[in-house]
Amino acid sequence: MEGANQSGISEFILLGLSEEPEQQRLLFFLFLLMYLITGLGNLLIMIAISCNSHLHTPMYFFLSNLSLVDICFTSTTIPKMLSNHISKNRTIPYAGCLTQAFFFIWFTGIDSVLLTAMAYDRYVAVCAPLHYNTVMTPSICALLVLVSWSWAFINALTDTVLLTRLSFCGHNEIPHFFCDLSPLLKLACSDTFINDLMVHTMGALIVFLPFIGILISYTHIFIAVMKISSVKGMQKVFSTCGSHLTVVCLFYGTIIGVYFSPTSSHTAQQDTAATVMYTVVTPMLNPFIYSLRNKDMKEALKMLIIRKLGFTL
Template sequence: MEPGNDTQISRFLLLGLSNKPGLQLPIFGLFLFMYLITVFGNLLIILAVGSDSHLHTPMYFFLANLSFVDICFTSTTIPKMLVNIQTQSKFISYTGCISQICFSLLFAGWDDFLLAVMAYDRFVAICHPLHYMVIMNPRVCGLLVLVSWIISVLNSLLQSLMVLQLSFCSEVEIPHFFCELHQMIQLACSDTFLNDTIIYVSAVLLAGGPLTGILCSYSKIISSIHRISSAQGKYKAFSTCVSHLLVVSLFYCTVLGVYLSSAVTQSSHASAVASVMYMVITPMLNPFIYSLRNKDIKEALMRFFRRAVIKGTLCWW
């Protein structure tokens, strides 16, 4: 195949998770179910936090933002995958592919930074409880979310612009269910040294940085909890961190598993299957982790549905 300019490529071919016709309907049903659960579960978290004044605190403000990001993160890839299965067409336009890269990087990076911000919030709440509302005031909370968003936007724009500079061969086949950045760079016909360098540098800075912040925050939290004399006080302090720890572990373990599986097996199909974990499974499980272990969220949801039922009954009468 002769290399050509990227403007001559009008579309790419997404090979998906399986080429077997008999598996297309089960895959469609499974991913549609997981996508609806993800959207519905995270919307409930947002509604609960927004409608209940008891949850207008920094911790739940960040949780609502995390739920919003999770909805957007899955929405960048799964709907297109479902449409391709339904229409029995595996093509995606060049513009659509670049858009997937841009938005998936944006929301993945924002998700990563929000987890670090939430760890900092728990650190302040446990280690400096008397100054918590002063340190984590609304202006600081909004600024932390805004800075996280700006850094994520700049990274996604940089990566997307670097992909636009690449040339691709004709009939490019992507062995994935979405336009994954690393796969796209591997399929380019032009030199990708600069792209690979930027990917590794951004991975160290934008993934290693938040992870370092999370580890530092929890090391100080554990040290502070260890100094609490009563067992009940230790349990109460640590219980506020359990849900966040579970989400952080799930996010980083799945991401790490994807890259380790791709590095060890060198199989694009194995990497695509592993990507389902952090692209679909993790955003779907986050609402369950926070709601099932959180009494405030469950009570807020009950009050929300109770008000909705009463309002609906009055409107009907």
Template sequence: MKPENQSGVSEFLLLGLSEDPELQPLLFGLFLSMYLVTVLGNLLIILAVSSDSHLHTPMYFFLSNLSLADISFSTSTVPRMLVNIQRQSKTISYAGCLTQVCFVLIFAGLENFLLAAMAYDRYVAICHPLRYTVIMNPRLCVLLILLSLTISIADGLLHSLMVLRLSFCTDLEIPHFFCELDQVIKLACSDTLINNILVYVVTSVLGGVPLLGIIYSYIKIVFSILRMPSSGGKHKAFSTCGSHLSVVSLFYGTAFGVYISSAVTDSTRKTAVASVMYTVVPQMLNPFIYSLRNRDMKEALRKLIGTSPFSRL
């Protein structure tokens, strides 16, 4: 294949999940429905938290930010896929592809850090209940959000700028429904050793540290709960962590599942299908997990829907 300088690359081809023309309307309807459910569900969470004064606590502050990150994550991938299916086009511009890579990394990283911050919040609430309001003060909560966002943006920009130094071949087909960093790097004709090392190192640090923080927090939480004398106190403590633990399991479980599937299979198309499980499904299910498992959230949503103009029709 003839190498082509990065300045001469005009567009990439997103092959999507299937090239079968008969499946395109089905995929369009499925992903449009999933995207609308994701946006609506997470938007309801944000509105419920902001409108109910009882939910103006650190836990729900982090939850509303997680919902915003979920909406942004899905918006960075799904709408472009829907447009390509509707136009029967597989192209995405070079600048558009790098922009998508950057935003996917930013919002994936932000979700990662937010889940760690929520785990720390639960740790403080259960292991240090008397000092909870002192430790988890508004200043610390805002600082954690800003720090998470800053690191995520730096990560996204770093990888995107490193891709700019690569030269690409004439074969610019990405066997995916969005521009994933690994797939873009594989298309390069120039040396990608630095890029690959950077991906492994940064992913290990920015993914591993929050995960270890979550694991440590829940180990301390479990030991603290087991020392509680009453069974009612144990049940209440476990119930406050249930929703967050479910979301953490879904997010990391699907991500590890995609990593394992890509390692054991040579089919890039199967890997693309598996990646839906961490780029679309968790963001859609998170609002349901929190609204169905959390009594305060269900009450806030009931009040919000009850006061909406549509409820009077």
């Protein structure tokens, strides 16, 4: 093939979510709507937090970073999918595919570590409230965010560099709407043992280790809640942690199902459906989950709309 690199091919074909024209149109408008909601919702969260001094706390600092990552996360995959639908050209260059895979893995990893940092923040707030201000200092919070970006970057770079050593012998159709790691490894005609090994070892460090950290944090929180005699106090803890737990279940449940369960137990269609959940649905729902269940966020968003847009609520 003219212009082919060492992989044996120069481009991949993204098959998308459906071959039916009517379903494709429906999916186009559905994904466009979800992308706009995701961008607007997370942007509003970030602006509301930055404009309200009462929300300049570690919890909302992590939340604003999570919103930023979610915008970048969805922007890695959905615009290309929408562009493919409009142009009727479903190809993506080899280099473009690896670039998309890199950013997708990177932002997924950041999400994972940030959710762990948020769980640790809730643990300190509930289990050691008297030491909260001395433990969750601005420098510690900034360090946790820096670690999440750096750790995830190393993981994404490792997986992407290892992809370049694989050969793709003519089979270039990806049964997905973006260049995901799992379908790319299935397309390779060379040995993927090292890639699979790194996915499970590095992936364990970026997914399972943070997940275990979250479980430990919430185990301590649950024990602390059981010691609270006040019903009002228990409700306050649940309202504070409930939003985060909901997002954790949506995010980790689908990721573990796609990447860390035996491949024989699920089909490509099931993988794609699960991937849509954490790549599109969860980032879209995050602003609603955190704002509708949080009195401070609702007040901040209300004041933002009143001051910036001139609406009267």
